[in-house]
Amino acid sequence: MKNIYTIIIILVVGGLGFFVAYPQYQRKAALDSEIEFLKTSLESNKKYSNELSSLKEKIEAKEEMQKINIALPIEEPISEVFRFLEKQAENNGVAISDIGFVVQEPDILPSEGQFSTQPQGTTSGEVVFSEPNFNEITAVQTQDILSRKASRNFKLETIKITFRTKGSYQAIKNFIVSLEKSVRLIKFASIEIEGGKKDEKEGKSDLLEASISAKVFNYKIIKK
Amino acid sequence: MAIEFIPKKEQTFPVEKLTFFVSLAILLVVIIFSVFLYISNQEKENTKIEIGNQIIQLQSQKIDELESQVLFRKIQLEKAKELLANHKFPSKIFDFLESTLNKGIKVSKLGIVFDEKTATATIGAGTADFKNISLQEINFKKQENLDNFLISEIKQDTTGNNIIFSSMIKFKEEFLGFKEE
Numbered sequence: 001m002k003n004i005y006t007i008i009i010i011l012v013v014g015g016l017g018f019f020v021a022y023p024q025y026q027r028k029a030a031l032d033s034e035i036e037f038l039k040t041s042l043e044s045n046k047k048y049s050n051e052l053s054s055l056k057e058k059i060e061a062k063e064e065m066q067k068i069n070i071a072l073p074i075e076e077p078i079s080e081v082f083r084f085l086e087k088q089a090e091n092n093g094v095a096i097s098d099i100g101f102v103v104q105e106p107d108i109l110p111s112e113g114q115f116s117t118q119p120q121g122t123t124s125g126e127v128v129f130s131e132p133n134f135n136e137i138t139a140v141q142t143q144d145i146l147s148r149k150a151s152r153n154f155k156l157e158t159i160k161i162t163f164r165t166k167g168s169y170q171a172i173k174n175f176i177v178s179l180e181k182s183v184r185l186i187k188f189a190s191i192e193i194e195g196g197k198k199d200e201k202e203g204k205s206d207l208l209e210a211s212i213s214a215k216v217f218n219y220k221i222i223k224k
Numbered sequence: 225m226a227i228e229f230i231p232k233k234e235q236t237f238p239v240e241k242l243t244f245f246v247s248l249a250i251l252l253v254v255i256i257f258s259v260f261l262y263i264s265n266q267e268k269e270n271t272k273i274e275i276g277n278q279i280i281q282l283q284s285q286k287i288d289e290l291e292s293q294v295l296f297r298k299i300q301l302e303k304a305k306e307l308l309a310n311h312k313f314p315s316k317i318f319d320f321l322e323s324t325l326n327k328g329i330k331v332s333k334l335g336i337v338f339d340e341k342t343a344t345a346t347i348g349a350g351t352a353d354f355k356n357i358s359l360q361e362i363n364f365k366k367q368e369n370l371d372n373f374l375i376s377e378i379k380q381d382t383t384g385n386n387i388i389f390s391s392m393i394k395f396k397e398e399f400l401g402f403k404e405e
Contacts, residue, residue: 049282
């Protein structure tokens with residue numbers, strides 16, 4: 001009688017082993033391998049993330065980057081541009097009026113032009129960017145980032161501003177010099193100066209009026 | 225004397241018994257092993273999902289954001305370089321006119337239009353003498369920074385005392401670039 005039980009038990013053991021234990025064992029081996037791979041991947045992602053964080057901090061700490069943030073600001077309200085113009089006008093003794101602006105679509109500029117030339121003997125506050133060291137990005141696979149992030153939108157808004165100034169020739173000239181040398185990038189489109197009109201109150205005849213049209217730039221980040 | 229027949233108790237073969245218990249033990253081991261593997265695999269599945277979620281979270285939030293910021297800085301820098309390479313210094317035109325215009329010529333109107341590479345200045349001016357205009361033309365011709373120039377609309381003003389004229393000056397591409405002081 002026991003022989004029959006033994007045979008049944010052996011059959012059940014065989015069935016369990018073949019249909020349950022072995023597949024579970026195989027699954028365990030596969031899971032171990034998958035988990036190992038995922039852990040390695042997680043570690044490498046964490047390392048990459050830390051590298052990116054430190055790179056970002058390094059880049060943002062650079063003096064050049066701070067100037068660039070002023071030259072091409074991010075999400076800067078237009079009122080800041082007006083404030084900047086008014087401050088420059090005040091500093092140079094000209095009156096500013098009739099300010100207008102139009103926000104244009106991204107401005108495509110020629111990409112020729114090398115950034116090798118630097119102004120000589122520049123003074124503080126001028127637009128001077130030394131060649132920045134972006135080689136560090138190579139360490140975190142710039143090309144890889146570029147290809148994966150190519151579709152991300154960074155919209156550079158061009159804001160066309162027009163305004164009038166009134167002052168002496170020297171004051172207007174100084175005002176223009178201060179704008180062209182300012183860290184905030186201003187691209188002149190046109191300047192028209194008319195002179196010789198008498199100032200009725202003071203009787204002066206050396207006051208000139210200038211109409212200036214220029215462009216400033218502002219980044220808009222569009223997250224998908 | 226009757227012979228009492230006492231049936232002998234059947235003796236179980238020990239090997240059979242041993243085989244039964246051994247197979248029973250193996251069955252138990254296989255069942256326990258299977259249950260253990262099943263529970264262990266369930267835990268591993270959970271761990272796998274958890275690590276996978278961590279990777280997705282890290283990738284989709286932190287890394288994407290950081291990559292985008294680093295890339296943005298690079299794009300921002302390249303754009304700044306591009307704009308700076310094309311940056312114009314209009315004051316050079318003022319300096320040029322101050323040094324080039326003859327003293328006898330009085331500018332009443334100045335217009336400067338910038339394009340991507342250079343600028344064109346239009347001047348409305350007056351003088352007391354035709355000679356000054358002629359000298360001015362000679363002076364313009366000497367200038368290396370001019371691409372071309374034109375003096376036109378030479379006529380007497382309404383008072384008849386002055387000669388007025390217009391001039392258009394186109395500067396060379398390199399002239400308005402970085403200032404060398």
